[in-house]
Every structure is written in structure tokens, then in C-alpha cells.
Amino acid sequence: MKTRNYKFRLYPNDSQEKKLQNNLAVCRWVYNKFVECAQKGFISRNDCNYYLVELKQQERWLYGYYSKMLQAISAQIDSAQKVIIELNKKGYHTGNLRFCKYHDYRTFTYNQTGFKMEQHGNTDLLHLSKIGWIEIRQHRDFPQNSKIKQVIVTKSKSERWFVCVTVDISESLVDIPKISFSRSVGIDVGVKSFAYDSNGNQTPNPKNFQKMLKPLARVQRKISRRKKGSNNRLKAILKMQKIHEKIANKRKDFQHKLSTQYAKNNDVVFVEKLQKLNMVKNHRLSRSIMDASWGIFLQKLEYKCKMVIEVPARNTTIDCSRCGNKVPKSLAVRIHRCNFCNLVLDRDYNASINILNKGLNKLPQELREVTLVEMPKVSKKQEEATQFVG
Ligand SMILES: [Zn+2]
Known part of the structure; x- marks a missing residue:
């Protein structure tokens, strides 16, 4: 199994762009809630997810956002803390996790489910759960036998939207490359x-x-x-x-x-x-x-x-x-x-x-x-x- 990433430009209309922007804001809000906990001591991915359930009960509006997208932040926090622990072990001085500022939070992830890609006539479309069909310029086809694993939506510094699509490609044995050292x-x-x-x-x-x-x-x-x-x-x-x-x-x-x-x-x-x-x-x-x-x-x-x-x-x-x-x-x-x-x-x-x-x-x-x-x-x-x- 091989994975490959493809980056495509997104062309959201005004209302979609607002929704994407909202998603970023909400993810940042959740991220900072997690950081608040992490600053008191290590919080695992599972702990984060439990906390998320609690948060949702207090803040009902969170139900309006794709739950797996919010859960992906737990994984992000988990690995960020582990990196810090590793660095500390090696003797580097690192501070705690820091709160993320509004303009610095630029990506959100849909993992495994919640997305679809289709072609309607000449336009390529990406469907994101709770957001809808967004126009996308898919300038490159995926190889055969490939399956989309996750999509990461990013807002670039020049305020353009991109999606990074991670694809799993199953390889048959025949495809193993022969290497010639004369080349x-x-x-x-x-x-x-x-x-x-x-x-x-x-x-x-x-x-x-x-x-x-x-x-x-x-x-x-x-x-x-x-x-x-x-x-x-x-x-x-x-x-x-x-x-x-x-x-x-x-x-x-x-x-x-x-x-x-x-x-x-x-x-x-x-x-x-x-x-x-x-x-x-x-x-x-x-x-x-x-x-x-x-x-x-x-x-x-x-x-x-x-x-x-x-x-x-x-x-x-x-x-x-x-x-x-x-x-x-x-x-x-x-x-x-x-x-x-x-x-x-x-x-x-x-x-x-x-x-x-x-x-x-x-x-x-x-x-x-x-x-x-x-x-x-x-x-x-x-x-x-x-x-x-x-
Ligand atoms: Zn010589």
C-alpha cells in the first residue's frame, strides 16, 4: 500500500467560504480549549474526546459541525504533546503548548468519512459534510485502485482555499520496480x-x-x-x-x-x-x-x-x-x-x-x-x- 497526496484549489462561493471560515474558527476554539487542559498536564486523545462530548453538551451549537473534524483535533493535540515530551527527553527546552491565534489557524481535517468527490459535466466537486458541494479544480486524476483516505482543507496566507487529498493506492506484486544500477x-x-x-x-x-x-x-x-x-x-x-x-x-x-x-x-x-x-x-x-x-x-x-x-x-x-x-x-x-x-x-x-x-x-x-x-x-x-x- 502506498499513499500519495494531491493538492487542489477550491473555489467556494461566498456562503461556502463563510462556512469554511466558520469551521476554522470553531476548530481553533476547540483546539484552544484542549490547550488549556494540556497546560495543566498531559491529556490523551481519549481524554480529549471525552472532554469534547462534555463541551458539546454545554455548547449545543457544536452539533452543527462535523464531529469527526473536531475529533481530529484530539489526535493533533495528542501528537503535539508527545513531540514536546520527546524534545524534553533529548534535553531541549520547550514551553507548554500555546494558544493559537485567529490568523494562525488555517487547516481542518476530514478523516475517513464525511467527504465525496464527483464530476458533474465539466466541473469537479468536493462534498464536505455539513458544508456542501464546493467547486474544485482537480487538475490531476487519481491512479487506478486508489481510495481517498482523508482531506485537509487549508486557507493559504493569501486567502486562497486548497484541499490536500490523501490517497491510498494498492499495489499489485507486478508493479515492484526492477532496479538497474547501470542507471x-x-x-x-x-x-x-x-x-x-x-x-x-x-x-x-x-x-x-x-x-x-x-x-x-x-x-x-x-x-x-x-x-x-x-x-x-x-x-x-x-x-x-x-x-x-x-x-x-x-x-x-x-x-x-x-x-x-x-x-x-x-x-x-x-x-x-x-x-x-x-x-x-x-x-x-x-x-x-x-x-x-x-x-x-x-x-x-x-x-x-x-x-x-x-x-x-x-x-x-x-x-x-x-x-x-x-x-x-x-x-x-x-x-x-x-x-x-x-x-x-x-x-x-x-x-x-x-x-x-x-x-x-x-x-x-x-x-x-x-x-x-x-x-x-x-x-x-x-x-x-x-x-x-x-
Ligand atoms: Zn588525478
């Missing part, structure tokens, strides 16, 4: 280029964020100039959140396209183990965003590719990928130049070949039916680039 690639992620692979493909860093920094700074200045609580300030805040959403969307789009391409062309992808410590040390904003974006890119690779293997990062930039000679270099040196075998090529390209070879070497003997990559000839373009640098 392997090593990928090096870096600052200069987002990814450089052992086939010599270079993917430059998307400049999305840099491009959006100016409008972002402009709108942030506006916010700081305007009076707190004023309508104009709220408008500017909404605008800022829209820009943030746009950046996030562009990044997602870029990462999806690149990871899909790698998943299509390769069975096995070797990547460097990202060093978390180095990431935290770096204080520059743009750099830290890049770091985060690699992590998310790796996650996408992991669920799309048949196999992703992490290779320890030790010496991948220093070793010569042809002869193994060590060529130490600072971050500023972009070209790998080996004095022993006269290999000259881009440092990230060299690293990606090392990652691939290291990865293949580490495989158990029975899997290693492929030979290591032979050193590709340096292309003319690269030679020119090298001459220019040298």
Missing part, C-alpha cells in the same frame, strides 16, 4: 550551481529569490511605515504574504521539475550526506534559504526515485575522480586541477563523479554488477573555460 547518477549540490551531476549536467541556481528580494523589501518598508492595526497596514501585510507564497511556489515548481527529470532518467541516485552543523553555522539569509531548499529537494528525490543513497561527504571535493590524488582547494577555487594525471574539470563535476563512484563502491558485492564510470573526456567548452580561468 545510476551522482549529484553534487552547491552554491554556484544548484546541482551538478556525474553525467556533466549543470543546473544553475534559480534566481527567484534574489529577484523577489526588492519587492519584498519595498513592501516590508511600507508595513513598517503604516500604523499598527490600520487597514492599509493589513493590506500591505497581505501583499507581503502573497510575495512569500509566490517565491515558495516558484521554488516548488523548480524542484519538482528537476527531481522528476532525475527520477525518469535514473534508477539510483547518489547524493552527499548534507552536514546539518555547517548549515546552522551560516548566518546569511540567502545561503540559509538555499540550504533549506536542498533538503526539500532531497526529500522530493527520495519519494520519486526508485532508490536514493546517501554517501558520506568526506573528501568528495578534494579527491581526484580519475586517479584518487588529493587536491585540496578553498571554496573560491571552482576548477579541479590534478597535477598527477592532468585532469582538469569543474570542481562540482569532479565531486559528483566521486559521489557516484563512492556510492557504487559501498554497495554490497551482489549488487555491484556495474563497472565504475569511466572518466569522461573534458569537453571543448570546459577546456575553454579552464583556459580562461587559468
